[in-house]
Amino acid sequence: MTEITSRRKSNAERSAQMRQKLVDTARALFVSDGYAQTSTPDIVKAADVTRGALYHHFADKKDLFLAVIRQENEAVAKEIEDAANTSSDGIDMLMEGASAYFDAMQRPGRCRLLLLDGPSVLGYEVMQQIDAEFSAKSLKEGLTAAEGMSQPDAFRLIF
16 A cells, blocks of 8 residues: 655745745846836736735845845856866866856846846945855955966966
8 A cells, every 4th residue: 555645845845935936026027127117016916926925025125126136146156156166276266257157147137137226226235245245255265266376377367
């Protein structure tokens, strides 16, 4: 006799899934329509959830936008780290990381979110804080690894 068991999701799992659904839905709308043109009713309708669900997870649209921006920054940083970790040479790590940054920024909507709407909505200081937490950390590690480079290597890095 085969026993079929179903595992019920915990409240924390359901909450995390709902939060991610809202972030994913909002990201799509922020990319297609822009932050200013996206309303919370638009997000709720597209996500097929109630306003209560939105406001249970996020204080307001700006808070949801911040979650989208943080997720995007985290994804860019991970792509950079994954690419840079393929080499043990400091210069190569920096070059691979720079290339990965440009590749990561090609994801549809990412430039709009991180370079246009993010600074406009959240402000320069908040964007700098987020960058310091994610991508800037990788860059500092790469520069530290390359610190002992020779002049020809530095020249190669610049050109």
